[in-house]
Every structure is written in structure tokens, then in C-alpha cells.
Amino acid sequence: MAHRWKNDLTHADVTPKEAFLNRRQILAGTAGLGAIAAAGLAEAQEDLQPNSLEDITSYNNFYEFGTGKSDPAANAHKLEIEPWSVKVDGLVDNPGDYSSADLLDGLTVEERIYRFRCVEAWAMVVPWNGIELADILNKVGIQSEAKYVAFETVVQPENMIGVQRRVLDFPYVEGLRIDEAMHPLTIMATGIYGEPIAKQNGAPMRLVVPWKYGFKSIKSIVRISLTDYEPPTSWNKANAREYGFYSNVNPNVDHPRWSQSSHRVIGGGLFASREPTLMFNGYEAEVASLYDGMDLSEFY
Numbered sequence: 001m002a003h004r005w006k007n008d009l010t011h012a013d014v015t016p017k018e019a020f021l022n023r024r025q026i027l028a029g030t031a032g033l034g035a036i037a038a039a040g041l042a043e044a045q046e047d048l049q050p051n052s053l054e055d056i057t058s059y060n061n062f063y064e065f066g067t068g069k070s071d072p073a074a075n076a077h078k079l080e081i082e083p084w085s086v087k088v089d090g091l092v093d094n095p096g097d098y099s100s101a102d103l104l105d106g107l108t109v110e111e112r113i114y115r116f117r118c119v120e121a122w123a124m125v126v127p128w129n130g131i132e133l134a135d136i137l138n139k140v141g142i143q144s145e146a147k148y149v150a151f152e153t154v155v156q157p158e159n160m161i162g163v164q165r166r167v168l169d170f171p172y173v174e175g176l177r178i179d180e181a182m183h184p185l186t187i188m189a190t191g192i193y194g195e196p197i198a199k200q201n202g203a204p205m206r207l208v209v210p211w212k213y214g215f216k217s218i219k220s221i222v223r224i225s226l227t228d229y230e231p232p233t234s235w236n237k238a239n240a241r242e243y244g245f246y247s248n249v250n251p252n253v254d255h256p257r258w259s260q261s262s263h264r265v266i267g268g269g270l271f272a273s274r275e276p277t278l279m280f281n282g283y284e285a286e287v288a289s290l291y292d293g294m295d296l297s298e299f300y
């Protein structure tokens with residue numbers, strides 16, 4: 001179900017600004033890129049800022065592999081992703097343990113260039129490849145009592161230094177309300193720049209919810225559960241005063257320890273700059289109606 005929303009970003013907005021040639025090599029060297037390449041990348045290259053794969057894969061949050069921004073790139077090679085199984089359970093018609101191939105089989109992978117805003121007030125623009133989460137949920141069959149979706153990240157203690165050090169209460173868990181999960185902007189990402197998603201970015205599949213702070217976009221998912229209650233979420237469990245369940249990007253509501261009105265643009269190098277943060281991270285027109293009647297002045 002392509003193009004049910006309007007994307008105001010182009011490849012020219014992709015950060016950072018330094019590896020245009022790498023990008024050409026990636027495109028030239030990737031067999032089976034198919035629809036992604038055909039979707040205008042060749043033409044758009046004229047407008048492209050230099051490529052961002054390097055920054056996207058080297059500045060990460062993935063606490064299972066350590067708390068430093070460069071720890072995931074250094075340690076996530078240990079993540080074992082084959083075979084990969086996703087348990088689907090709860091209020092679904094077709095529960096079970098799905099291989100990643102079976103879960104995604106027959107569904108359409110699209111490129112989605114999204115702003116990505118961490119609650120720590122930094123941001124990137126990432127050209128994801130992914131499948132609308134709604135397509136996956138429709139495939140497994142949502143029962144009418146389902147009101148939320150819960151997600152869980154894999155735990156491989158022997159491979160995960162952050163798990164060994166118990167830097168958070170693992171497994172990392174996240175959740176969405178069902179209407180958020182079914183929104184066409186919400187994707188299960190399986191790639192970046194037409195390449196399989198790097199382990200430090202959450203291989204083999206991770207959520208991307210572009211109007212919410214980055215911690216909602218849970219990585220390396222092994223369980224999807226449909227529930228009739230609001231599921232617990234990792235950062236809310238760790239510090240409920242600072243991190244809510246909704247966590248929609250909102251420049252008007254400061255985090256208790258830092259302002260959310262602007263953010264640092266990753267990848268600018270010497271030209272690193274700040275830019276104003278937009279309501280719902282720039283997706284207000286698409287998602288504001290989901291929150292009609294909610295008090296957005298609180299840090300949800």
C-alpha cells in the first residue's frame with residue numbers, strides 16, 4: 001500500500017554530508033535492489049547530499065551492546081540473526097513462531113525517508129526500507145478486543161555486553177496503541193539505503209515510529225503481542241517521571257533534564273548545527289488526529 005501519505009523529505013535531506021560516492025557504489029553493487037532503486041534514486045542522485053550510511057551506522061543507541069554511542073557499532077557484530085524467529089501471540093487470529101521470512105513474506109518493502117529524533121535532542125534523517133506494520137498485523141489477524149501492541153527485543157546474554165552489565169532491565173520492551181501501530185507511517189524496517197539493516201541499527205527487523213522519540217523504535221524484535229492493556233515499556237519502567245508511554249515528539253514540553261525545543265543535527269561535521277524541533281517531529285498533519293482530546297502539554 002504505497003503512497004498513502006505525503007513525504008516532504010527528499011534524498012537531499014538525508015544526513016550527513018560526506019559519502020556520496022559510497023552511495024553510488026552501494027547502488028551499483030547491490031543486486032536485487034529492484035523497486036527501491038527504480039523508485040527514483042537514480043534521478044534523485046543529482047540532488048543528493050553526500051551519503052549518511054556511515055553516520056547512521058556509527059552513532060547509535062542500543063543498550064544491549066553498551067551505553068556509548070559507538071558501542072553498538074563496535075559490539076553488535078556478535079548479534080546472531082540467523083535463524084530469526086518472531087513469536088506472535090495474544091489477541092491475534094494466527095499466533096505462532098514465525099521465521100522472519102514467513103512473517104514478512106508477500107508484503108511490500110518501501111523506502112521511507114524519515115526524520116529520526118532521539119529524546120536526547122539529536123536527530124538524523126534515515127532512508128529506511130521497511131514494511132508497514134499494519135500489513136504485518138493484518139496478516140496475523142487482529143482480534144477486535146486488541147487495543148495495544150507490545151514488542152520485545154532479543155536477549156543473547158553471551159553476545160550482549162550491556163545485558164551482562166544489566167544497564168537496563170532486559171529484554172527491552174516497547175508498545176504502541178493499536179491505532180498508532182496501524183498508522184501508515186509506522187513501519188517495520190528491514191533495510192537502510194537498500195542494504196539489509198545493520199546489526200547496530202536493529203537487524204533483522206526493528207520498529208520505526210517517526211513522530212515519537214527514538215526509544216519507541218525498538219530494535220531486533222523477537223516478539224509481537226496484541227493486548228487489551230497498555231504494555232510496560234523499558235524507559236518508562238526505568239524512569240516513569242522522565243519517559244511516558246506515548247512520548248510523541250513535542251518541542252513545547254521539555255524533558256525534566258533538557259529542553260526539547262531544538263536538536264543537534266548529527267553528521268554536520270564542522271558545520272554541525274541545531275535546528276528547531278517540530279511538533280510530532282514534522283508529522284503533525286498525519287498524526288495529530290490520533291491524539292484529539294489528549295493533553296499534549298504533559299510529557300507523555
Ligand SMILES: Nc1nc2c(c(=O)[nH]1)N[C@H]1C(S)=C(S)[C@@H](COP(=O)(O)O)O[C@H]1N2
Nearest residue numbers: 060061062063118153172214215217218219
Ligand atoms: N532494543 C533496543 N532498542 C532500542 C534502543 C535500545 O537501547 N535497545 N535504543 C532506542 C533509542 S534511545 C534510540 S534513539 C534508537 C536509536 O536507533 P539508531 O541507533 O538506529 O539510530 O533506538 C531505540 N531502540
Ligand SMILES: [Mo]
Nearest residue numbers: 118119214215
Ligand atoms: Mo533515544
